[in-house]
Amino acid sequence: MALLKNNAVIDDPFADATGRETIPASGPVLVDLDQWQSHREQLLQRTEPVGVKLRSDQPPESIAEDLHSIALIALEFPVFRDGRAYSYARLLRGQYGYSGEIRAVGDVLLEQLHFMERTGFDAFELESDDPLGDMQVASADFGVWYQPAADGRLSAVQLRHRAG
Amino acid sequence: MQMIIANRLTDGRVVFMDDAGDWVNEIADGLLLVSRQDADEHLSAAQQAVEENRVVDPYLIDVAADAGRRRPVLVRERIRAFGPSVGLVPQSRGVI
Amino acid sequence: MYRYDEFDHKLVAERARQFRRQVKRRLSGELTEDQFKxxxxxxxxxxxxxxxxxxxxxxxxxxxxxxxRKFAHIARTYDRDFGHFTTRQNIQYNWIKLEDVPDILEELAEVEVTAIQSSGNCVRNITSDHYAGRARDELADPRVYAELLRQYTILNPEFSYLPRKFKIALTGSPRDRAAVALHDIGLRMHRNEAGETGFEVLVGGGQGRTPFIAHTIREWLAPEHLLSYVESILRVYNMYGRRDNMHKARIKIIVNQMGLDRYRELVEADWEQIRDSVLKVPQAEVDRINAYFEPPEYECLADIPDELNDVRARIPEFDQWMSANVAEHRVPGYSIVNISLKAPGLPPGDMTADTMDAVADLADRYSLDEIRVNHRQNLSFVDVRQLDLFTLWKKLKLLDLATPNIQTVSDIICCPGLDYCNLANSRSIPIAQDLSRHFVDVDHLALVGDFTINISGCMNACGHHHVGNIGILGVNKRGKEYFQLTLGGSSDENASLGDRLGRALPQDEVPAAVETIVDTYLAIRLDGERFLDTYRRAGIAPFREAVYNPVQARAVA
Structure with missing residues (x-):
């Protein structure tokens, strides 16, 4: 499993504590929603970054008020057919104005990377022999987009009617 | 009696497993399986062909002999073996 | 017609190239069937x-x-010389090779046609009134909005993995020819109290195993907000639609479980955030697309009822065809001609490559190069000079495309059924063939009048059986094919779902039962009543009695 961010494979700085009995006392840590809700006060006190992982049936609404204190939101794709997290990412980047890391985890395939990137994901946990190559292939697929999304690319409609 | 039916990956055509473990277009050229054990063994081999990306969705069908001709028992499988029972262009090679 | 600009061309070419790679990855085994599907x-x-x-x-x-012509070419080159027009303004080919598909998609792209999202759990082909822009009763042309929606939904990154498929239909006429109330989103153009044209937005319609007529989620929506409102409906569905059971995953189920009011609340709350975003449709884009739908340069002609009546009086067959297959056009001197793909004994919607070419030639000559495909699996020429009607009729007749049966008992919607489809459990085409051979007397068709018979080979309802005046559903009982009849369905502006008539019948009893229903209607109808009117007035009892009461059946025999 490789973690891809800003076109590079990186080591995950976050310790994955999801589903564990105890949360490490120090260092960047990733917790699940249950852990966040039961240890919210302590987690908010930490000086090092905290990430929250949401299952696909956990809309970001549940952490909306704490977003400014959350450095990473990991959105899970239990199977790649489950597309709820695309909407969660859009909401986070749009309505909630979230600017931290949004990471795709779970069943993440080359074929989804482009849609993920468009909806606001900026990190990808990918099972692949060549994650960087996959990302390049996925990004090279399209040079025209019919709709505005979270990535700032101009849609065909916007380009058609751009002044000048 | 049973046979193993599947679709070939490359062109999607209906195929039957033969006695060499290959996949053939005609039901007449396929392998008849008479015992339960035989059927199970060949179905595992067919699963192997799925792994090898040769066929998709293999399964066992019941076949009866009808005037010396093999005929799947279920209408659905007869249609798969012989083509649509109706059509603009005559496709059917068997009686449904 | 809409024509692609550089952006459209580029995107479709890129999509074809992407699929070429995906096919390669599948053939080499990098993708499993599960991932490729x-x-x-x-x-x-x-x-x-x-x-x-x-x-x-x-x-x-x-x-x-x-x-x-390209469809004909694909049928000839890559398939078995014919295609099948479906109820969703699609054409299907039945014997395609995976390894040929990338080439086929490139060939289609040359003529600005795609297979993008014609299946899958995403927004499907946007459908509309096949008389759009030509109907005399039309309030506004829905095609510009259909095209906006087409572009907005194609490769939408947020909505490509929805809980289930999603269908959107539009109409700009009070007469609904697009069955909008049977769609996940239905859009009906009308005027508000201020006299402005906008959309009534319906959600949660659909057929399948749990049919629903759509509910109105918003009475009136300004056209500039169309995309943002659709986005909010889709977002709420994507987040809350059920994913635990594919049979309960359509939007109709969640709207029904949550309640329309709650669904609306969620949609409106989301929409408040985005209604004035970049999704607001710029007038310049509406104007750009609309330019393609400008009416063609019609000749200055007058309607010619006298001349036509003259020919009609001499040639009864032409008269029957005029009555059944020709509709009013908004421009004087022009008519809309419906081309029946329901000649007796033919599988509804099937068309050979040669016939496609011949129809393309006729369209060039008699219909300003354009053909419309409709949800009843027929074609239409929407710009025919009345002066040409008689000649066109003769030519269509030679091609066996002039059966005067549009919207009659033998104009049957029929899914491919067990002869082609993996999901079907019974053969629907033979039933359609039996019925179309049974009802061949054109005078009788005219006497019976406005009628729909819709046949599905399984409960997925691709043959729209729920909304046929007579619906016929194939069921499988212990390995045998039976057919369940329903009565009183309709997909028009007063849509209704059919009621079950009684126990399912074996195939060979279906034509007689349909005939009994038709005869019962003729016996009890009041002046000017269509079958649907009679049914709504008299209820199911007289029909049930006639079909299932053996004493009466014997007496009639």
């Missing part, structure tokens, strides 16, 4: 009973003669 479905490719089946879109039913 949603990718191929989103490019219109199914695995059916006999082979791969490719479904190609005809967006909002509008087709050029050049495109139809």
């Amino acid at each position: 949603p990718l191929r479905l989103m490019n219109g490719l199914y695995m059916q009973l006999h082979a791969y089946m490719l479904r190609v879109n005809v967006p909002y039913g509008s087709l050029s003669s050049r495109q139809l």
Whole structure:
């Protein structure tokens, strides 16, 4: 499993504590929603970054008020057919104005990377022999987009009617 | 009696497993399986062909002999073996 | 017709190239069938009973003669010389090879046609009234909005993995010819109290095993907000639609479980955030697209009822065809001609490559190069000079395309059924063939009048049986094919779902039962009543009695 961010494979700085009995006392840590809700006060006190992982049936609404204190939101794709997290990412980047890391985890395939990137994901946990190559292939697929999304690319409609 | 039916990956055509473990277009050229054990063994081999990306969705069908001709028992499988029972262009090679 | 600009061309070419890579990855084993399936479905490719089946879109039913010739070419080169027009303004090919699909998609792209999202759990082909822009009763042309929606929904990154498929239909006429109330989103153009034209927005309609007529989620929506409102409906569905059971995953189920009011609340709350975003449709884009739908340069002609009546009086067959298959056009001197793909004994919607070419030639000559495809599996020429009607009729007749049966008992909607489809459990085409051979007397068809018979080979209802005046559903009982009849369905502006008549019948009893229903209607109808009116007035009892009461049946025999 490789973690891809800003076109590079990186080591995950976050310790994955999801589903564990105890949360490490120090260092960047990733917790699940249950852990966040039961240890919210302590987690908010930490000086090092905290990430929250949401299952696909956990809309970001549940952490909306704490977003400014959350450095990473990991959105899970239990199977790649489950597309709820695309909407969660859009909401986070749009309505909630979230600017931290949004990471795709779970069943993440080359074929989804482009849609993920468009909806606001900026990190990808990918099972692949060549994650960087996959990302390049996925990004090279399209040079025209019919709709505005979270990535700032101009849609065909916007380009058609751009002044000048 | 049973046979193993599947679709070939490359062109999607209906195929039957033969006695060499290959996949053939005609039901007449396929392998008849008479015992339960035989059927199970060949179905595992067919699963192997799925792994090898040769066929998709293999399964066992019941076949009866009808005037010396093999005929799947279920209408659905007869249609798969012989083509649509109706059509603009005559496709059917068997009686449904 | 809409024509692609550089952006449209580029995107479709890129999509074809992407699928070429995906096919390569599948053939080499880098992708498993499980992983490949949603990718191929989103490019219109199914695995059916006999082979791969490719479904190609005809967006909002509008087709050029050049495109139809390409359909013929695909049928000849890559398939078995025919195609099948479906109820969703699509054409399907039944024996496609996976390895050929990338080439086929490139060939289609040349004529600005795609298979993108003709299947899969995403927004499907946008459908509309096949008379759009031509109907005399039309309030506004829905095609510009259909095209906006087409573009907005194609490869939408947020909505490509929805809980289930999603269908959107539009109409700009009070007479609903697009069955909008049976769609996940239905859009009906009308005027508000201030006299402005906008959309009534309906959600949660659909057929399948749990049919629903759509509810109005918003009485009136300004056209500039169309995309943002649709986005909010889709977002709420994507987040809250059920994913635990594919049979309960359509929007109709969640709207019903949550309640329309709650669903509306969520939609409106989301929409408040985005209604004034970049999704607001710029007038310049509306104008750009509308330019393609400007009316053609019609000749200055007058209606010619006297001349036509003259010919009609002399040639009864022409008269019957005029009555059944020709509709009013908004421009004087022109008519809309419906081309019946329901000649007796033919599988509804099937068309050979040669016939497609011949129809394309006729469209060039008599219909300003354009053909429309409709949800009743027929074609239409929407710009025919009345002066040409008689000649066109003769030519259509030679091609066996002039059966005067539009919207009659023998104009049957029929899914491919067990002869082609993996999901079906019974053969629907033979029933359609039996009925169309049974009802061949054209005078009788005219006497019976406005009628729909819809046949589905399984409960997925691709043959729209729920909304047929007579619906026929194939069921499988202990390995035998039986057919369940329903009465009183309708997909028009007063849509209704059919009621079950009684126990399912074996195939050979279906034609007699249908005839009994038709005869019962003729016996009890009041002046000017269509079957649907009679049914709504008299209820199901007289029909049930006639079909199932053996004493009466014997007495009639």
